[in-house]
Amino acid sequence: MLSNDDLIHIRRRLHQIPELALKEEETHDFLLETIQTFPQTNLSYREIEGLPTAILVRVAGSNPERTIGYRADIDALPVEEDTGLDFASENEGQMHACGHDIHMTVALGTLSYYADNQPKDNLIFFFQPAEESEGGGKIAYEKNAFSGEWRPDEFYALHDTPTLPAGTIGCRMGTLFAxxxxxxxxxxxxxxxxxxxxxxxxxxxxxxxxxxxxxxxxxxxxxxxxxxxxxxxxxxxxxxxxxxxxxxxxxxxxxxxxxxxxxxxxxxxxxxxxxxxxxxxxxxxxxxxQDAYYPVENTPALTAKFIDFMENDASIDFETTPPAMTGEDFGYLIHQIPGTMFWLGVGETSSLHSATFKPDEAAIEKGIHAITSYLNWRMTTGEAQDV
The missing domain is CATH 3.30.70.360 (Alpha-Beta Plaits)
Structure with a gap:
């Protein structure tokens, strides 16, 4: 399993190589090379024809009753970075100003955990291109990426936010994003x-x-x-x-x-x-x-379970959050497949999409802990049909 030092190194390298929608070639290669260092016994991969920068990884469960999906977006924004960081963007006019480098790192840490600790249920990790524009989630869905054994029964994703302390999980019933x-x-x-x-x-x-x-x-x-x-x-x-x-x-x-x-x-x-x-x-x-940018309307029964777990686990800081008027193409995916999106606090910094956005890296390990704790609990409760 990746150590915190490993996670910080990964996040900083991803931050240095931001790429715009559908052009995430170096990001794709770095992600795949990292995943291939994990134990491969229970891992399999799927390519999406016509969406070459996407990565789908399946973790085979030991006694599966369901398949759980987890999505991390990988593209950056056309923003000239002004953070002064030693690991600032190497690509002129491009920056992970929305924190997708954090999203990817949390997903890699979670995948690393399950590569080392076989889950009970099957897991699908979707490293998705083109969230900021072009609607990569819809493209993948329409290209039948989630078919057969690759179709999740339920889907999860996070978005980082500077409005919550680093590592705090935020969610709500109903619509999270407009x-x-x-x-x-x-x-x-x-x-x-x-x-x-x-x-x-x-x-x-x-x-x-x-x-x-x-x-x-x-x-x-x-x-x-x-x-x-x-x-x-x-x-x-x-x-x-x-x-x-x-x-x-x-x-x-x-x-x-x-x-x-x-x-x-x-x-x-x-x-x-x-x-x-x-x-x-x-x-x-x-x-x-509109394309892919449907409201992120969290599935009621599934989200109630998610919130109940987060509120009652003493090791996790949780807050109920108001809806936001920002857009997210995960809304399209959970109009097709039941799912829940939630916030991961990254501490007080400038706003999302700003040239000075500097998330607190302490959020990464806490985010992985919250997600793996929930998934481990989820895999011991209920049936896929209970969502």
Whole structure:
């Protein structure tokens, strides 16, 4: 089993070689080389055609009644690191600013434990590319990565957070992360001279009304005790100050705590687009792109067991956490397979996705302890069907 010194070394090397979605070649090779140093007696591997940087490892159980999956994401972000660490990123403009180096290290430590200590049930470890973009979890699922003996009965994953002390586990019933959908609205009218507005059809005015009306959806179209977000972050319209813009392109994001809410928000945005088209005699095309980023809606029965264990194990620090409006493609996987996602605290530092994000490495060993303790307990209780 990997020692704490081994884990720190692994994490720091992974931190030095961040790679963007679907380009995680060096990361893949380092992970595979590390896993191949573990006892191989009960390990087998599976490749995913068309997703070459993914790694699937199966640990054969001694007397299996179920197959339990564990996912760790492996990609990085296009962020220029500004931590001043001796082991900072070697790849210009790329950084593990979301802590996936921590995620991978915890998964390797957990896999190492079960390579040395054969589990009762079968385990599947999924080192997943392209979480930050491209939806690697959905790609893997649609390529039948989880079929036959490789299909988990239940799936787990963590995400690190600076809002909890290092090593603290956080979770909640219901939605942990919101679902997300990109929104692109294109409004087409007629350009013209600024001095003759009656001869044109001004899309700056139309898009302004579209934005204002969409911003009433959250306050007037969803239950006040629920949460949603619609944010427009990019607008392109016009070329020069004295020409009326005949076209406007608006880009933004929607977040909702359930898939039903996201679908309701989508319909309301479409309705408003249709109304603006009629009101301003223009064409309004609204496109949505959700792909893999479904809400992370934790499976109720399974999550209740997880929380009950974490709350009652004196060796684990646990907190019930509120939902977050950040997105995660693990939501897609647990819409297909029962599962639970949880937080691992990494101590107070700057926010996720920031250039100065510096997680506390003390979280790694504590995270492995919490996960292996839970899985050992889980493998002695219930049936796969009880989720």
């Amino acid at each position: 679902g997300t959908s990109e929104v692109v609205a294109t409004l087409t009218g007629k350009g013209g001279h600024a001095a003759y507005p009656h001869q044109a059809n001004d899309m700056v005015v139309a898009v302004a009304q579209f934005i204002n009306q969409v911003q009433t959806i959250i306050s007037r179209s969803i239950d006040p005790i629920e949460s949603g977000v619609i944010t427009f972050g990019k607008l392109r319209a016009g070329e020069i100050n004295n020409v009326i813009a005949g076209k406007a392109v608006l880009e933004g994001t929607m977040r909702g705590l359930t898939q039903t809410m996201l679908e309701d928000l989508t319909q309301r945005v479409r309705d408003i687009g249709e109304g603006i088209a009629r009101s301003y005699n223009c064409q309004v095309d609204v496109d949505f792109k």
